[in-house]
Amino acid sequence: MSETKSKFGAPSKVPAWVNLGLIPLINLLAAFLISGIVILIVGDNPLKALEVLIYGAFGYPEAIGYTLYYTTNFIFTGLAVAIAFHCGLFNIGAEGQAFIGGLGVGIAALYFDFLPMWAVIPLAVMSGAIFGAGWAYVPAYLQAKRGSHIVITTIMFNFIAFSVMNYLLVEVMINPDAGGSPETREFAEHIWLAHAPDFTGMADSPLNFSFIFALLLSGAFYYFLWHTRWGYEIRVVGQNETAAKYAGISPSKNIILAMVISGGLAGFVAVNELLGVHHRVLMDFTGGYGFVGIAVALMGRNHPVGIFMAALLFGAIYQGGTELSFEMTSINKEMVIVIQGLIILFSGALENMFRPKIENLFKKRQSLSQTEA
Amino acid sequence: MTTNAPALELRRVNKWFGAVHANKDISLSVGRGTIHGIIGENGAGKSTLMSIVYGFYQADEGEIFVNGNPCHIDNPQASIKAGIGMVHQHFMLVDTFTVLENIILGVEGGNRLAGGIRKAREELQRLEREYTLEVDVDALVGDLPVGIRQRVEILKALYRGAEILILDEPTGVLTPQEADHLFRILNTLRDQGKTVILITHKLREIMAITDTVSVMRRGEMVAHVPTRDTDREKLAELMVGRSVLLRVEKEEAKPGAELMTIEDLNFIDADGVSRLKNIGITLKAGEILGIAGVSGNGQSELLEVLGGVIPPTSGSIKYKGEELVGSSKFNARNLRKIGLGHVPEDRHKAGLILSFSANENTALGYHDLPMFNKGTTLDRAQMLSTCEAYIEKFDVRPPDATLKASGFSGGNQQKLVLAREMEQDPDVLLVGQPTRGVDIGAIEFIHKQLIHMRDQGKAILVVSVEIDEVMSLADRIAVMFDGKIVGELAAKDATEQKLGLMMAGISDQEQAAPIPDNEALV
Numbered sequence: 001m002s003e004t005k006s007k008f009g010a011p012s013k014v015p016a017w018v019n020l021g022l023i024p025l026i027n028l029l030a031a032f033l034i035s036g037i038v039i040l041i042v043g044d045n046p047l048k049a050l051e052v053l054i055y056g057a058f059g060y061p062e063a064i065g066y067t068l069y070y071t072t073n074f075i076f077t078g079l080a081v082a083i084a085f086h087c088g089l090f091n092i093g094a095e096g097q098a099f100i101g102g103l104g105v106g107i108a109a110l111y112f113d114f115l116p117m118w119a120v121i122p123l124a125v126m127s128g129a130i131f132g133a134g135w136a137y138v139p140a141y142l143q144a145k146r147g148s149h150i151v152i153t154t155i156m157f158n159f160i161a162f163s164v165m166n167y168l169l170v171e172v173m174i175n176p177d178a179g180g181s182p183e184t185r186e187f188a189e190h191i192w193l194a195h196a197p198d199f200t201g202m203a204d205s206p207l208n209f210s211f212i213f214a215l216l217l218s219g220a221f222y223y224f225l226w227h228t229r230w231g232y233e234i235r236v237v238g239q240n241e242t243a244a245k246y247a248g249i250s251p252s253k254n255i256i257l258a259m260v261i262s263g264g265l266a267g268f269v270a271v272n273e274l275l276g277v278h279h280r281v282l283m284d285f286t287g288g289y290g291f292v293g294i295a296v297a298l299m300g301r302n303h304p305v306g307i308f309m310a311a312l313l314f315g316a317i318y319q320g321g322t323e324l325s326f327e328m329t330s331i332n333k334e335m336v337i338v339i340q341g342l343i344i345l346f347s348g349a350l351e352n353m354f355r356p357k358i359e360n361l362f363k364k365r366q367s368l369s370q371t372e373a
Numbered sequence: 374m375t376t377n378a379p380a381l382e383l384r385r386v387n388k389w390f391g392a393v394h395a396n397k398d399i400s401l402s403v404g405r406g407t408i409h410g411i412i413g414e415n416g417a418g419k420s421t422l423m424s425i426v427y428g429f430y431q432a433d434e435g436e437i438f439v440n441g442n443p444c445h446i447d448n449p450q451a452s453i454k455a456g457i458g459m460v461h462q463h464f465m466l467v468d469t470f471t472v473l474e475n476i477i478l479g480v481e482g483g484n485r486l487a488g489g490i491r492k493a494r495e496e497l498q499r500l501e502r503e504y505t506l507e508v509d510v511d512a513l514v515g516d517l518p519v520g521i522r523q524r525v526e527i528l529k530a531l532y533r534g535a536e537i538l539i540l541d542e543p544t545g546v547l548t549p550q551e552a553d554h555l556f557r558i559l560n561t562l563r564d565q566g567k568t569v570i571l572i573t574h575k576l577r578e579i580m581a582i583t584d585t586v587s588v589m590r591r592g593e594m595v596a597h598v599p600t601r602d603t604d605r606e607k608l609a610e611l612m613v614g615r616s617v618l619l620r621v622e623k624e625e626a627k628p629g630a631e632l633m634t635i636e637d638l639n640f641i642d643a644d645g646v647s648r649l650k651n652i653g654i655t656l657k658a659g660e661i662l663g664i665a666g667v668s669g670n671g672q673s674e675l676l677e678v679l680g681g682v683i684p685p686t687s688g689s690i691k692y693k694g695e696e697l698v699g700s701s702k703f704n705a706r707n708l709r710k711i712g713l714g715h716v717p718e719d720r721h722k723a724g725l726i727l728s729f730s731a732n733e734n735t736a737l738g739y740h741d742l743p744m745f746n747k748g749t750t751l752d753r754a755q756m757l758s759t760c761e762a763y764i765e766k767f768d769v770r771p772p773d774a775t776l777k778a779s780g781f782s783g784g785n786q787q788k789l790v791l792a793r794e795m796e797q798d799p800d801v802l803l804v805g806q807p808t809r810g811v812d813i814g815a816i817e818f819i820h821k822q823l824i825h826m827r828d829q830g831k832a833i834l835v836v837s838v839e840i841d842e843v844m845s846l847a848d849r850i851a852v853m854f855d856g857k858i859v860g861e862l863a864a865k866d867a868t869e870q871k872l873g874l875m876m877a878g879i880s881d882q883e884q885a886a887p888i889p890d891n892e893a894l895v
Contacts, residue, residue: 227753228749228750228751231751232733232736232740232751235726242723243725245705246717246723246724246738247738247740248704248705248706248707248738249706249738
């Protein structure tokens with residue numbers, strides 16, 4: 001009974017596993033196939049490359065540690081892009097928000113290190129989120145109240161973020177003992193985030209407590225969007241602004257709210273990178289995580305579970321790819337970027353290439369089984 | 374080609390959508406040079422059937438013959454090639470293009486436009502003369518009223534060589550006068566040997582214009598009859614499968630206190646256009662006030678202002694004696710809390726989030742009420758059970774509160790919106806187009822619910838472009854034209870002719886000459 005109930009009148013429904021499992025898998029395989037052809041062209045064995053890639057990402061504890069460390073960043077930026085997506089906004093600025101988040105983390109860690117650990121770490125985390133959020137607030141305000149397109153403004157804000165940070169690190173916050181490189185002095189040791197414990201074998205990898213934090217945030221993200229009235233409002237605005245106005249939900253307020261949360265989430269990249277790994281503020285610690293976050297959110301369908309899987313995939317490719325460029329002479333760093341690009345292309349931009357055909361296949365099968373019944 | 378073959382013939386067409394058997398063994402034969410009506414409730418499968426003929430969908434089984442020749446139609450191009458043209462319910466026109474540019478879109482006849490445009494202009498002038506279409510081919514489509522836009526669509530189909538013209542609910546957006554003009558055009562088309570297929574759920578149109586009529590019910594073709602051998606009651610019964618009341622049965626209204634008093638209400642939109650001009654109306658408990666008018670004369674803005682969606686420019690709105698204009702309560706969210714329900718005109722654009730499930734839509738606008746929240750957590754179980762209760766009470770089909778709103782038919786979507794706004798027990802209910810795109814069975818149900826609410830002492834404002842609906846539902850009727858209330862009269866004094874003239878901006882007083890009693894129109 002319950003089965004017929006869920007089926008009746010729902011013509012376009014394909015099983016969830018097709019939507020969430022099969023189609024992303026096919027996209028991924030297509031990306032690997034093309035990557036394989038490229039590797040073949042440069043004269044190497046694609047199967048061996050795949051083996052190195054997978055071994056490099058998951059083959060031994062330290063590799064897993066690295067993979068999860070990258071994954072952490074992608075979870076933060078993936079969630080950041082996703083919450084903006086749920087409000088109908090395309091936040092291209094996660095990179096800049098993460099960078100400015102680093103400023104927040106840095107200020108707290110450098111100037112409040114007289115506080116004990118239990119006070120200064122939460123302070124630094126909060127401060128990173130607030131700075132990231134603040135950086136997202138301006139484009140959000142301009143979009144909500146002035147109609148300036150958020151894609152344009154967030155891109156511009158990335159450039160501004162880089163320039164501001166460059167100036168601050170070179171002229172203001174620079175550590176004179178660092179031999180002229182644009183970075184601050186090292187944070188006090190009690191502010192460093194705990195790394196993975198020894199028994200895991202990942203203690204030497206940069207994996208740190210931020211990973212747990214990212215998982216907790218994913219849960220909070222889900223709860224917020226689907227189980228609170230504020231999340232409901234954000235989703236209403238994202239789906240249908242006219243209906244939102246009709247229902248008395250302010251689009252501009254929610255645009256600002258979603259973007260501020262988005263910027264805050266992006267700011268957490270700085271927690272992983274600065275409190276967890278580098279223990280100082282330095283240039284370019286954001287390493288493109290903000291941009292890849294867009295692909296992670298797309299591939300993960302803006303759902304925390306999907307985002308985790310996509311983040312893990314990209315984490316593995318980052319780590320495995322690094323290994324690959326060490327191991328195989330014909331494959332350099334640029335080639336790894338080509339592979340990443342293909343995955344983004346197939347699972348992000350060309351997401352709907354295989355979908356209609358596969359969906360049709362399942363619809364036909366369903367209707368056939370119905371007529372036989 | 375056999376000369377006596379029907380223009381269009383379908384043999385045993387079947388179509389499934391997943392588990393839903395949308396078209397069951399449909400056979401249909403449409404004679405050349407006739408106007409053939411296809412009537413049925415929403416969800417009966419008539420749009421699906423026509424989409425198959427037009428190549429949007431492919432039939433799972435069955436054959437299509439055009440002029441006796443088997444035709445394989447798997448996309449709209451194939452259909453156009455076979456001489457089939459379609460005028461959709463929602464026009465497919467580019468607003469910023471001229472009529473001419475719209476018509477040649479896709480058939481420009483070469484990379485350079487100049488030659489194609491010259492040829493098209495001549496051809497169009499010929500077509501216009503032949504069919505009395507009266508369209509200025511150089512006008513911007515965005516500037517044209519809907520009635521003319523529809524003629525542009527017809528012209529577009531004819532220009533592509535259509536011999537068979539399918540019109541999907543063509544009068545939904547027209548005034549009675551515009552509809553009459555459309556019927557004259559269709560008659561001319563028939564006289565010139567074209568075949569017209571008219572899909573509608575309005576019995577009146579079927580009786581007024583078609584030669585033969587096919588009735589669909591739940592995916593099946595239940596009857597083919599010559600129009601002269603049938604009548605409205607018989608057709609309605611065939612459509613619904615039981616006898617239905619075509620007129621609303623109601624007691625005399627017993628108007629009570631003035632719940633909402635609107636005076637000198639003005640609204641000037643962002644472009645500086647005055648949309649509402651000194652509107653003055655009152656809503657009384659236990660009474661339905663109907664607003665008639667051709668769409669686009671300020672009714673939408675009136676509803677939005679009263680519903681707190683857009684703020685008025687000036688004027689006074691008193692709700693139970695309390696001035697709303699300038700008050701902090703005057704927004705859509707707070708108005709709901711003080712007892713004002715609002716069913717928007719367009720359920721797709723405003724009333725529902727189509728990608729949300731039915732139960733999530735149940736909370737739209739009410740999502741911050743205590744009933745849907747436990748502390749900070751949205752009470753999803755409550756949303757589900759509330760929605761299930763609505764579904765049961767309003768007989769929504771399929772009865773599945775977890776189904777996406779887009780998975781319901783128009784009538785059932787409308788019931789979901791109505792249930793949400795009525796079941797919160799408001800004192801004043803604003804209803805825009807209560808039955809637009811809704812089938813007969815559901816219309817009857819919705820009208821009964823509205824009357825029932827009135828009898829419980831609620832004040833109801835109904836805005837509708839369906840003149841029949843306003844006349845049968847309302848106790849008082851106000852007519853809007855160009856942002857003004859042209860006049861107000863008791864429903865029992867209203868005739869279609871009187872209202873029609875008022876809708877054209879001629880007030881009751883100006884209609885000094887005695888009006889012939891033209892009941893035959895109804």
